[in-house]
Amino acid sequence: MIGDGRKPQGTCGFMGDPLEVLLLYPGGASEVRLIGSDLAAGMHPQLLIPAGTFHAGRVQDSLGYALLGTSVWLRAEQADVEIGDPEGLMAAYPSALMAIAVFSAQHQDSTIGGRAP
Secondary structure, eight states: BBBBEEOOEEEEEEEEEEEEEEEEEETOOOEEEESSSSSGGGGEEEEEEEOOOOOEEEEOTSOOOOEEEEEEETTTGGGEEEEOOOOHHHHHHHGGGGHHHHHHTTTTTOOOBBBOO
């Protein structure tokens, strides 16, 4: 699932495999960040997802799981989350087309994270 929270979120990795996080920022910029404990490999132990950013995550396969915690400022409500349409996001973020396709294919039964205003 690719979603967009209307409030900023903080995500911290605790144990397990690294988590790849696709970030689709307002204005068309995008990147993939890695939450994990191997700082020398460029991983981040925590990640701030700004309000208004569509995002999705996937676990890198080794152990097959990642234990994470997410904090949302000012309590998340259902109205605070927008589920992204992968085709619409591909049109809005052409530079991230392949990443969106990969992340959304792994989440066919769920949704791509939220965006916050």
